[in-house]
Amino acid sequence: MTPSNASRLAELDTLRALFVRAVRASFAYKPALLLSMLSAGFAYLIPMLVWRHIYAARQQAQPISAQALFPYLLIAGCLNFAFAMNVEARIGQRIRLGLIATDLLRPVDFQLAQLAQALSDGLFNLLLVLPILALAFAFWGPAALPHGGAALAAFALSVLLSFVILFAVSFIFVQASFVTYSGYGVFVARNALQQTFSGLSAPLVLFPPGLRAVSEWLPFRHTIHTPAAIYLGWLSGAAVLRALAEQALWAGGLLMLGRYLLKRALLRFEIQGG
């Protein structure tokens, strides 16, 4: 084994250790976990109840049926919950306290280390939403299940790419913390865009034309709408492959942009503390 291979293996082992530690930390505060799930469940319930009222009132014909809409909203809510990563808060706090100096001195790639921690958040959250999906199956039956084995496989890949896209977007936004020394603003800004353009509260087909056109040009729709559409079989065949390719391009491009911005930010960054 060459020295460079050995150091790469050591780095991978460090990333794995970071991942495991972050998962354990997530389980440490169980009451917080339960309250978090309760409040998130409530937040996702509100748009569903609004749509339920609209579909029950039947004031005008809708572009999609209720049988298609509600499983979509559930998948979208579960994905959004699973993607709740503390990237902005975690990095923002370390920048504010000056602790990022020690992070940057470590022999581990900073962006990859953050991705490993974010992945642990995601995996942990994904485990929490599985019972909700089981409950959805009890309510809606096969309508809540993936549209076949191929759809499930493509969905799994799409979810992974969605996660990387959202991480990369968060990583780009968090570069602003090098100027503001606060993670709150960047988190809220990213979250606002995510909520508006991802298709979290409604599939894009229900969007007004202007809002939909903007959504088509942004990466956020690939974080919720694309995986949910694959899961439910709204995309199939070549359309799935094209969607996955678009997601991969966004993920790669945004990760590289994040690395570039970090390099630029560090050139003029002053470490806090002392």
Place this chain on the structure above:
Amino acid sequence: MERYKNVYFSAFKASLQAKLEYRVDMVVGIVTSMLMQGAALSFLLIVLRNTPTLGGWSGREVVFLFGMTAASLGGSEILFNQIWMLPQYIVAGDLDRLLTYPVRSLLFFLDTRPELHAFGNLLTGVVYIVGSLWTLHVPWYVWLGIPIWLACGTLIYTSALVVFGCLSFRFVGPFAQQLLIPLNLLQASRYPLSVYPGWLRKMLFFLIPYGTFHYLPGRVLFGKTAALWGLALAPAAALVLVFAAQAAWNVGLRQYDSTGS
């Protein structure tokens, strides 16, 4: 007595001045909170594309509800935001210092951490309210009631936060997720309560009576009911919630253990 009243204002003013030192943070906070309000409004746009009215309320009327909730949220975040820090104060034993001051501990605690992004919520809320009422051509006297209902909304929301926050005295830990429940219920009240199932409507009228400071007055103002009592319930609801918050705080303090050393 007057001197003690000034203590609260002086403490608030000093905290606000300290926050205002961070200009970039203030601008970012204001812009991003307006973005969040815009994100919520985008959902309303989507909804209104698919239905002409929501629970019998037109788009402009629903924007009034959006404005009232945003402005009440902003008012609470400016004046009484420290409640979000209560869990950390309890864990670190930092309430000890506060309890030695010759002040009403709850009010003093609440008013010493204004949040600057609150100005974004307040501003957006006011714009929504003015835009909605202006285009709906409401009579002049309606405008007089708005500050009263907003003050009631701010007190109801803050009191609900305090009641839920006081759970931290019982379940000690550095987490504030329980406070998201009153926040999410406030966000839910942006839509006409008639769209919700009965259990949720009851929660929003009786458990945390958000419905009293904008939905019930709105029903009267926009001619959906002739029951004028809907205009007057908010102050009573705010008073009850303020008493409940103070009681929860007193009970919580009796359970409070300092960290020692």
